[in-house]
Amino acid sequence: MSRSTVGALALAALVLPLAAGCVSNSDTPSANGSSGAPGVLSVSSTEDACDVSSATAPSGNITFHVKNDGSDVTEFYLLGEDGLRIISEVENVGPGISRDLVVQARPGNYFTACKPGMVGDGIRAAFTVTDSGTEVGPTGDTADQLKTAEAQYVAYVKDQVGALIAGTKEFAEAYKAGDDDKARELYAPTRAHWERIEPVAESFGDLDPLTDAREADLEDGQTWSGWHYIEKDLWQPTADKNGGKEYTPLTQAEREKAADDLVGYTQQLVDQVNKPDFTFEAFQIANGAKGLLDEVASSKVTGEEETWSHTDLWDFQANVDGARVGYEGLADVVEAENPDLAAELDQRFTEIDALLAEQGSIEKGFTYYDKLSQDQVKALATAVDALSEPLSQLTATVTGA
Amino acid sequence: MSAPTDPTSDQPDSPPDDSTTSSGLSRRAVLGLGGGLAVAGAAAGFGIGRLTAPSPDPVLAAGSRTYPFTGVHQAGIVTPAQDRLYLAAFDVTATTTRDDLVALLQRWTTIAARLTQGLSAGPYGPASGPYDAPPDDTGEAADLPPAGLTITFGFGRSLFLAADGTDRFGLAGRLPGGLVELPHFAADNLDPARTGGDLVVQACADDPQVAVHAIRNLSRAAFGSATIRWTQLGYGRTSSTSTAQRTPRNLFGFKDGTANIKVEESADVEEHVWVPSSAAAADTTDSAWLAGGSYLVARRIRMRIEPWDRTSLREQENLVGRNKGEGAPLSGGTEFTDPDFDVTGRDDQPLIATNAHVRLAHPDFNSGVRMLRRGYNFTDGNDSLGRLDAGLFFLAFVTDPRTHYIPMQTQLSKNDGLMEYLEHTGSGLFAVPPGIPAGSFVVGADGTPLTTRNSPFVGQGLFA
Numbered sequence: 001m002s003r004s005t006v007g008a009l010a011l012a013a014l015v016l017p018l019a020a021g022c023v024s025n026s027d028t029p030s031a032n033g034s035s036g037a038p039g040v041l042s043v044s045s046t047e048d049a050c051d052v053s054s055a056t057a058p059s060g061n062i063t064f065h066v067k068n069d070g071s072d073v074t075e076f077y078l079l080g081e082d083g084l085r086i087i088s089e090v091e092n093v094g095p096g097i098s099r100d101l102v103v104q105a106r107p108g109n110y111f112t113a114c115k116p117g118m119v120g121d122g123i124r125a126a127f128t129v130t131d132s133g134t135e136v137g138p139t140g141d142t143a144d145q146l147k148t149a150e151a152q153y154v155a156y157v158k159d160q161v162g163a164l165i166a167g168t169k170e171f172a173e174a175y176k177a178g179d180d181d182k183a184r185e186l187y188a189p190t191r192a193h194w195e196r197i198e199p200v201a202e203s204f205g206d207l208d209p210l211t212d213a214r215e216a217d218l219e220d221g222q223t224w225s226g227w228h229y230i231e232k233d234l235w236q237p238t239a240d241k242n243g244g245k246e247y248t249p250l251t252q253a254e255r256e257k258a259a260d261d262l263v264g265y266t267q268q269l270v271d272q273v274n275k276p277d278f279t280f281e282a283f284q285i286a287n288g289a290k291g292l293l294d295e296v297a298s299s300k301v302t303g304e305e306e307t308w309s310h311t312d313l314w315d316f317q318a319n320v321d322g323a324r325v326g327y328e329g330l331a332d333v334v335e336a337e338n339p340d341l342a343a344e345l346d347q348r349f350t351e352i353d354a355l356l357a358e359q360g361s362i363e364k365g366f367t368y369y370d371k372l373s374q375d376q377v378k379a380l381a382t383a384v385d386a387l388s389e390p391l392s393q394l395t396a397t398v399t400g401a
Numbered sequence: 402m403s404a405p406t407d408p409t410s411d412q413p414d415s416p417p418d419d420s421t422t423s424s425g426l427s428r429r430a431v432l433g434l435g436g437g438l439a440v441a442g443a444a445a446g447f448g449i450g451r452l453t454a455p456s457p458d459p460v461l462a463a464g465s466r467t468y469p470f471t472g473v474h475q476a477g478i479v480t481p482a483q484d485r486l487y488l489a490a491f492d493v494t495a496t497t498t499r500d501d502l503v504a505l506l507q508r509w510t511t512i513a514a515r516l517t518q519g520l521s522a523g524p525y526g527p528a529s530g531p532y533d534a535p536p537d538d539t540g541e542a543a544d545l546p547p548a549g550l551t552i553t554f555g556f557g558r559s560l561f562l563a564a565d566g567t568d569r570f571g572l573a574g575r576l577p578g579g580l581v582e583l584p585h586f587a588a589d590n591l592d593p594a595r596t597g598g599d600l601v602v603q604a605c606a607d608d609p610q611v612a613v614h615a616i617r618n619l620s621r622a623a624f625g626s627a628t629i630r631w632t633q634l635g636y637g638r639t640s641s642t643s644t645a646q647r648t649p650r651n652l653f654g655f656k657d658g659t660a661n662i663k664v665e666e667s668a669d670v671e672e673h674v675w676v677p678s679s680a681a682a683a684d685t686t687d688s689a690w691l692a693g694g695s696y697l698v699a700r701r702i703r704m705r706i707e708p709w710d711r712t713s714l715r716e717q718e719n720l721v722g723r724n725k726g727e728g729a730p731l732s733g734g735t736e737f738t739d740p741d742f743d744v745t746g747r748d749d750q751p752l753i754a755t756n757a758h759v760r761l762a763h764p765d766f767n768s769g770v771r772m773l774r775r776g777y778n779f780t781d782g783n784d785s786l787g788r789l790d791a792g793l794f795f796l797a798f799v800t801d802p803r804t805h806y807i808p809m810q811t812q813l814s815k816n817d818g819l820m821e822y823l824e825h826t827g828s829g830l831f832a833v834p835p836g837i838p839a840g841s842f843v844v845g846a847d848g849t850p851l852t853t854r855n856s857p858f859v860g861q862g863l864f865a
Contacts, residue, residue, distance in 0.1 A: 092731070096733045216588060219814060287713075381788075389711060
């Protein structure tokens with residue numbers, strides 16, 4: 001048995017109890033193949049055939065090792081007894097490519113289907129899941145819960161964006177009027193509304209860099225705009241913190257343009273999320289929650305986000321808030337699918353919030369990043385890692401539900 | 402001897418544990434056999450007598466492999482990528498004169514020629530010579546086989562022209578056009594202490610101790626003239642430069658360099674790697690000395706390992722544009738199938754996403770340019786937050802960075818989805834002079850190269 005196969009099996013053993021979805025892929029079929037291991041089946045999809053190595057499997061975790069042996073892009077589905085309800089699927093499998101579909105299945109009658117060329121009803125066959133005695137979660141009954149979660153999350157996004165545009169206008173006015181003290185005071189709490197929903201902004205192409213680029217993110221000759229451009233002007237660096245160059249404050253005209261641009265880009269975000277067709281699907285919410293913690297890990301916990309104002313902890317808290325809201329909307333589904341994961345996430349969110357509370361709050365203000373001790377930074381980073389790891393299982397849990 | 406005299410010869414891929422299984426020829430053994438047969442065989446490139454080499458001994462083959470130091474091009478470029486790297490950038494010290502610099506390059510060239518052929522750094526070796534003098538070789542490689550060591554030298558822009566415009570060694574008029582100041586790419590976070598340098602030495606070997614031994618002895622030979630500015634240790638080559646090598650994996654767990662230029666693709670090597678003699682005509686300076694050379698781009702790319710490991714396989718594969726197991730493009734086929742960027746899947750979205758690394762780095766989207774990559778994985782301990790300071794030490798040899806690196810990196814830094822998990826923390830660009838001809842060495846009584854005032858050196862054309 002090759003090392004990668006051992007690794008894949010060990011990983012499968014580790015992951016599958018947590019997650020029930022298309023989570024695992026191994027291009028090396030396990031050494032004992034589809035015939036040996038129970039619950040592992042091979043599927044060969046061609047132009048005119050969808051050969052599944054067995055028409056039955058015991059209930060519990062079932063892995064379909066799908067290989068596209070045809071010349072068109074293909075998809076593979078496990079459908080419910082009515083032939084309509086999609087239990088799970090893999091899509092966009094290129095010719096010659098293999099991909100695993102891992103699914104939790106209860107005893108019952110199903111259909112397997114390959115869809116070469118991704119058109120029509122596909123090449124179907126009856127498939128039976130026999131009762132192995134293994135307890136299987138409430139697979140497939142969560143559509144309504146997910147719809148509710150999506151609607152709640154969209155409402156949350158609209159609420160945050162509403163607060164963001166109001167705060168941004170106030171901030172911009174103060175900055176334009178030369179009331180720098182007020183602008184500095186409004187800067188971090190206003191940005192919190194942005195940081196809570198940043199994955200949504202990221203889904204609208206250039207809006208994120210236009211609004212939130214840091215100076216180091218730019219390439220030579222690129223125009224800088226957005227929050228951090230103004231941040232630098234409000235917390236002006238000394239020459240030794242500015243690459244040896246004396247910082248030149250923005251002129252009044254530049255200030256006005258910077259402020260108006262920021263309001264303009266923010267308004268674009270408002271318009272986007274208030275379009276009638278704006279949706280954010282469950283998997284996007286779950287990925288977004290994980291993405292928010294990645295943001296914390298890559299720039300907030302290192303103090304790189306707010307280089308001049310050192311208000312990184314406001315962003316940190318806001319990212320955690322956003323991830324928590326995303327998770328809480330999905331919590332019922334997670335609870336049903338994987339109570340251990342739900343319990344761990346609840347605990348980790350509580351721990352990280354408690355740690356942040358030691359340093360303040362968005363309302364009352366936080367310790368500035370440059371005043372934190374190395375030990376405090378390390379403790380925060382450790383808490384981020386502790387939360388991020390189980391949070392990375394969220395998408396697979398939700399899409400497998 | 403198993404020493405190939407031609408780096409393009411068909412070398413079997415070396416298993417990763419060569420150095421531990423081979424009981425190969427040690428340096429001491431080479432020296433112990435004196436200046437006759439063994440040295441001549443090992444050092445065929447010196448042209449000091451080519452005896453018929455005995456047929457390769459399969460046990461000795463791997464670890465005792467040597468590559469000629471001499472040739473039209475320097476070794477260590479199209480040489481099948483060895484498993485380990487130690488690269489050092491040096492700064493020439495303020496008191497060094499042009500003559501001192503030449504003397505340094507002569508010492509370095511002689512030592513490199515010796516070490517790459519399995520000889521000690523100096524003629525006495527690590528455990529011989531005057532009893533009251535330090536040994537002329539530091540000794541830690543004494544019992545190790547040559548391990549395919551190559552040593553490659555290059556010159557940084559600051560050697561020609563200091564940041565303040567000073568012409569330090571009368572070389573400003575010889576600055577080649579491609580040796581530019583690299584621009585700040587989007588999201589660059591370069592550490593000055595890991596960036597730049599007047600000189601670079603790339604030591605590659607299948608045994609890390611052999612590579613480190615080389616840099617250590619060269620650094621020792623540089624004291625008074627040049628000091629180390631930064632170094633980088635690399636393991637697990639991330640590129641194959643020969644079709645005989647299997648494609649290795651980077652620390653993202655993906656195969657890397659599948660589409661790399663291979664030495665067997667001689668027309669592409671000519672076009673994309675070596676500086677043609679016509680390049681000088683386009684320069685306002687006298688840069689003819691670089692013909693037959695290349696440019697080395699070095700980038701220390703830290704990977705955000707921990708967030709990456711929490712990323713779904715779906716996202717990982719979509720960001721790369723290949724599947725993780727086999728390395729096949731998501732458009733279908735197997736590892737070496739050409740990616741088809743037009744194949745679409747659900748919702749008419751391309752199977753290889755518009756921000757996928759394989760798309761943005763592909764010649765089709767970069768005016769047809771290719772690079773010869775020779776990168777390595779690195780792990781330099783951890784940061785204060787308990788994260789691995791690890792990533793890819795990107796090395797590429799190109800005919801002109803203005804056409805073959807800067808446009809592509811500009812595009813990647815801006816649009817590559819992988820950039821979310823990458824941070825460029827160090828950088829260097831160096832002009833790599835051509836090789837030195839076989840048979841030009843001054844040799845001592847034992848037939849091995851010596852340093853004299855007339856010794857040839859790498860980059861001699863620059864000072865002519």
